[in-house]
Amino acid sequence: MTIVAQLFEHVVGIDTHARxxxxxxxxxxxxxxxxxxxxxxxxxxxxxxxxxxxxxxxxSVLAAVEGTSSYGAGITAALSEAGxxxxxxxxxxxxxxxxSGKSDALDAEAAARAVLGREFNRLAKPRQAGQRTALRVLxxxxxxxxxxxxxxxxxxxALLRSIDLGIDARKPLTEAQVRTIAAWRTSRATAQHDxxxxxxxxxxxxxxxxxxxxxxxxxxHRELHQLAEALAPGLQVQPGVGPVTAAIIICAYSxxxxxxxxxxxxxxxxxxxxxxxSGNTDRHRLSRSGDRQLNRAFDVIVRTRMSYDExxxxxxxxxxxxxxxxxxxxxxxxxxxxxxxxRELQTAMA
Numbered sequence: 001m002t003i004v005a006q007l008f009e010h011v012v013g014i015d016t017h018a019r020x021x022x023x024x025x026x027x028x029x030x031x032x033x034x035x036x037x038x039x040x041x042x043x044x045x046x047x048x049x050x051x052x053x054x055x056x057x058x059x060s061v062l063a064a065v066e067g068t069s070s071y072g073a074g075i076t077a078a079l080s081e082a083g084x085x086x087x088x089x090x091x092x093x094x095x096x097x098x099x100s101g102k103s104d105a106l107d108a109e110a111a112a113r114a115v116l117g118r119e120f121n122r123l124a125k126p127r128q129a130g131q132r133t134a135l136r137v138l139x140x141x142x143x144x145x146x147x148x149x150x151x152x153x154x155x156x157x158a159l160l161r162s163i164d165l166g167i168d169a170r171k172p173l174t175e176a177q178v179r180t181i182a183a184w185r186t187s188r189a190t191a192q193h194d195x196x197x198x199x200x201x202x203x204x205x206x207x208x209x210x211x212x213x214x215x216x217x218x219x220x221h222r223e224l225h226q227l228a229e230a231l232a233p234g235l236q237v238q239p240g241v242g243p244v245t246a247a248i249i250i251c252a253y254s255x256x257x258x259x260x261x262x263x264x265x266x267x268x269x270x271x272x273x274x275x276x277x278s279g280n281t282d283r284h285r286l287s288r289s290g291d292r293q294l295n296r297a298f299d300v301i302v303r304t305r306m307s308y309d310e311x312x313x314x315x316x317x318x319x320x321x322x323x324x325x326x327x328x329x330x331x332x333x334x335x336x337x338x339x340x341x342x343r344e345l346q347t348a349m350a
Contacts, residue, residue, distance in 0.1 A: 064087050182211055235250070238344060239309045306329075
């Protein structure tokens with residue numbers, strides 16, 4: 001396999017930040033520093049940076065960029081449009097910084113040196129903007145909306161339990177009760193600083209927020225369904241897989257080549273069993289590492305299948321007769337489901 005130093009004449013390391021990026025240009029053959037510079041993260045700043053690289057190089061150039069999906073997204077897109085090869089690198093470890101010191105120029109140099117001796121085909125490539133990016137945005141938006149709706153609903157319930165506004169709040173509020181509160185009208189004839197008037201107005205505001213966020217979540221759910229179906233047709237046909245879980249799985253899988261095998265996919269989601277045997281006990285336990293959102297998605301799928309899928313319920317009954325606990329059964333099922341969905345992704349996203 002060909003390493004970067006053999007394939008490229010220059011490597012530029014880029015240390016990314018919110019306002020400025022720092023660039024360090026190395027000669028790939030010798031590792032010598034050619035030049036270092038800092039440019040703003042604006043569009044014109046990115047263009048100046050690319051011009052700076054072009055003027056100081058002649059031949060193939062590899063850009064080693066930190067944070068291609070966050071601070072480095074703008075320069076990554078600009079470099080890609082200009083035809084540069086790009087690799088994503090992680091920031092230098094703190095233990096390394098403790099020995100060599102830390103500055104933006106040193107971090108940019110470390111980013112460039114991190115790829116010099118590595119095989120080009122095994123370098124991490126930045127994710128391409130597209131439908132997967134839209135999925136990630138929708139998932140992040142959904143999480144925020146859900147948190148806000150829960151907070152507003154809890155605040156409304158607490159208000160109704162502390163001040164009697166004519167609503168039975170002994171149990172969690174129903175959708176009909178929230179709609180009733182949102183339809184209240186506040187009288188202008190009543191004193192504006194009357195406690196009941198203020199409480200009634202605040203309850204109406206909270207109820208309207210809950211309803212509005214509920215509608216936004218429904219729209220978000222529809223968009224997730226459409227995008228997930230476009231990226232992985234047929235995935236949502238699998239028992240227990242809905243738009244949200246499908247979106248989480250697709251974002252974690254990303255594209256062919258990111259995950260080398262179904263075992264690696266299970267390890268990525270913390271689903272691969274961890275040996276926990278001792279003495280005469282031979283058992284495994286769930287892993288607490290990995291992508292917890294992906295793990296949660298598979299947990300939702302398994303719990304849904306345990307409740308509604310006849311084949312899964314028969315499997316659960318059989319394993320219970322063998323003395324397995326519900327937790328152990330879920331662990332086994334998550335591993336089986338992970339294997340099946342990975343194979344589905346390999347086919348659907350081909």
